[in-house]
Amino acid sequence: MNTEAWNVGLYLAKRLTEAGLGAYFSVPGDFNLVLLDQLLKEPRLRMVGCCNELNAGYAADGYARERGFAAAVFTYTVGGLSILNAAAGAYSDDLPVLFVSGGPNSNDAPAGHRIHHSTGEQNFAQAAECFRPVVAAVHVVRRAEDAPAEIDAAIRTCLARRKPVYLEIACNIAAAPVCEPAPITLPPPPAPGDPASHEAAVRALSARIGHAVKPVLVAGGKLRAGNAAGGFEALADALGCAVAVMPDAKGLVRESRTDFIGTYWGEVSSPFCGEIVESSDCQIFVGPVFNDYTTVGWTTLTPPAKVVEIGTDFVRVDGRYFSGLRMGDVLADLSRAVAPKPASLEAYVRLREPLAPAAAAGPEEKLSLRELRRQVRDFLAPGMSLVVETGDSWFNGQKLRLPDGLRYHFQMQYGSIGWATPATLGVALGAENRTVLLTGDGSFQLTAQEISTMIRQGADPVIFLINNRGYTIEVEIHDGPYNDIQNWDYAGLPAIFSKGGGNAFGVRVSTAGELAEAIARAADFNGLALIECELDRDDCTSELLEWGSRVAASNSRA
Secondary structure, eight states: OTTSOOBHHHHHHHHHHHTTOOEEEEOOOTTTHHHHHHHTTOTTOEEEEOSSHHHHHHHHHHHHHHHSOEEEEEOTTTTHHHHHHHHHHHHHTTOOEEEEEEEOOTTHHHHTOOOSSSOSSSOTTHHHHHHGGGSSOEEEEOSGGGHHHHHHHHHHHHHHHTSOEEEEEEGGGTTSBOOOOOOOOSSOOOOOOOHHHHHHHHHHHHHHHHHOSSEEEEEOTHHHHTTOHHHHHHHHHHHOOEEEEOGGGTTSSOTTSTTEEEEOOGGGOSTTHHHHHHTOSEEEEESOOOOTTTTTTTTSOOOTTTEEEEOSSEEEETTEEEESOOHHHHHHHHHHHOOOOOHHHHHHHHHOOOOOOOOOOOTTSBOOHHHHHHHHHHHOOTTOEEEEOSSHHHHHHHTSOOOTTOEEEEOOSSOOTTOHHHHHHHHHHHOSSOEEEEEEHHHHHHHTTHHHHHHHHTOOOEEEEEEOSSOHHHHHHSOOGGGOOOOOOGGGHHHHHHTTOSSEEEEEEOBHHHHHHHHHHHHTOSSEEEEEEEOOTTOOOHHHHHHHHHHHHHHTOO
């Protein structure tokens, strides 16, 4: 690159590396080919070609979860509208993903031309307008001289707001000359909080907690967006109270903590966790997302009079709202302002009845969901990344006690089935250690072809695919023939997708002993391992049954 004159594509490549990017996900199309040529000249960037744009977007989503920033490159409209669903998912989970579209020739709009890869209307803003509701900003570059400012603004916004951004670059300017990139700080420094609001909020919070008898501390999914896990644990240490997580915050708090009581999820909470949280007179939620999924169809007992909410940039306490804040700063100062309040943890210790660990099944016993969880739990190790698909895999994941240092990824707010398999590609390429995927056959069928990209890229995930011949989560919400699917030879797919090239194997297991043998083989294997686990159709968690019935009741309200 040093011997080349700077152009739009090289400028973008430079900024992507400065933002910490090591790989980007792409699907070629005629409007982005020259741009891809320029990106390929940057040796620090790895191009990962995906099977389709939606999968590329999901892979970028997974990569952003591991590395804090990701990018996907696709073609105008026909590729953009395919990847749009992934952009919406990234937006829902506060993921900084730069969605880069090649655009039509800059001469076409003023000439009034009708172009391909469009709906046939002479509206060159269609793609950008489709993205606008699900991104933090839209940047369209049709003149080379505008590119540096637009690229810098797009990446800054993406990183500062932790939201996806749409950047469209006209195909005929991708190699057009521009100025050399000036020094820049990426990610940009965080904006300071409002000192007056911060001081008042901490004072109000400490007063409310000080008057409480039995406060509890509950982490929500926005804790990650607030980059405040350390501040949360500091507050937990200061209070000495019971500590729980909402389902979408699984993995954000160390489960080895002596004050950790599990997942608060209403009627499907961890044993004795729901009783402790709902009986508390001061429920301190940090970064919560209250939706119909996390509240089990709006049935959780979290009345406003009891709830204290600390958001990424606000605090709500005793009917007062404080804005312009930074979650980490609030937690840090609050931890220095409160006294220990251990009553809720003491109540949990009194209430809790130790649960006997699940007994190992005999080698010849038919494989059950309980035995699958037990063996997966024993396989997980610190430093691994665990990806969990939408569906009963959510509940199986919640039941796993996570070792410290394991990174846990799933998508609850958007809940798009099929997300997890291509997201595993991104996670595996961004992670430092082994990635494990828990998925179901129904979800897997939506995006299965990205297994081929994993093999091509040398990724080595271990995939536990639960084959119960249908959409189990939909069955428990509302059953019908539409929840049945065609059975596949899932274990045979690695051989099909690799066609003898790359390291991958698949195996089908139906007994506890076969699963143990497959896991042992996968542990020593330097490549992708797909373990198809044959289970009865009705072998699901009791929590899914309860949750599904309550969500169904919420959906069917008159």
